[in-house]
Amino acid sequence: MEDEQSFSDISGGRLSLQRRYYTQSCREFCLNCPRLSLRSLTAVTCTVWLVAYGLFALCENSMILSSAIFITLIGLLGYLHFVKIDQETLLIIDSLGIQMTSSYASGKESTTFIEMGKVKDIVINEAIYMDPLEPQEISQVVPVFQRRDEKEMKTCSTTSPFVKFPPAGEDSRLEPRSLSL
Numbered sequence: 237m238e239d240e241q242s243f244s245d246i247s248g249g250r251l252s253l254q255r256r257y258y259t260q261s262c263r264e265f266c267l268n269c270p271r272l273s274l275r276s277l278t279a280v281t282c283t284v285w286l287v288a289y290g291l292f293a294l295c296e297n298s299m300i301l302s303s304a305i306f307i308t309l310i311g312l313l314g315y316l317h318f319v320k321i322d323q324e325t326l327l328i329i330d331s332l333g334i335q336m337t338s339s340y341a342s343g344k345e346s347t348t349f350i351e352m353g354k355v356k357d358i359v360i361n362e363a364i365y366m367d368p369l370e371p372q373e374i375s376q377v378v379p380v381f382q383r384r385d386e387k388e389m390k391t392c393s394t395t396s397p398f399v400k401f402p403p404a405g406e407d408s409r410l411e412p413r414s415l416s417l
Contacts, residue, residue, distance in 0.1 A: 245269075261330035268323050272316070272341055284308050317342040 239255040252268040288304030320341040327335040333351045340346070 263328050265326040265328075266323060267325075269321060271322065272320055277312070281308055281312075313342070316340065317344055 237257045241253045241255075243251045243253065245251050249270040251270075254264075254266040254268070256264040256266070258264070284304055284307065288300050292298070292300045317340060321338050322341050323337075323339040325335075325337040325339075327337070329335075329352075331352065333349055334355065336348045336350075338346045
């Protein structure tokens with residue numbers, strides 16, 4: 237069974253999440269990011285080259301133009317090979333482990349495998365929703381925990397002033413909920 241949903245990132249780019257269920261104990265989540273835009277690539281290249289041409293006009297040194305071309309090419313290759321991720325995949329096989337794969341725009345793939353015996357719990361790190369009208373302010377924080385213990389509560393409450401837990405004597409399970417600020 238396959239399921240696909242579309243989201244938008246903080247910059248308004250389109251993200252696509254595909255969920256594939258091969259068996260009851262084997263599932264895959266695939267997040268596709270937008271490809272490198274030819275418009276943004278052209279804008280950055282033109283800006284660098286126009287600045288280089290302006291410096292060339294002032295200094296009349298041809299090394300400035302050559303170095304601008306070289307820096308642009310090296311910068312683009314570095315960006316495509318080390319920074320721009322096109323796809324991230326999470327393959328979960330209950331009895332075996334979790335495989336995380338990142339595919340970069342240059343074609344490079346980075347894969348990490350974690351044995352299921354080493355997995356204690358999963359915490360979702362990116363759970364902050366920004367207000368679209370006020371992009372500089374956080375509108376709510378959504379903490380998602382499968383279970384909690386005293387150590388988790390102390391760690392989370394000291395690292396984030398937005399996460400609030402009920403007193404220790406109350407229910408030991410934390411339901412997913414949002415906290416408005």
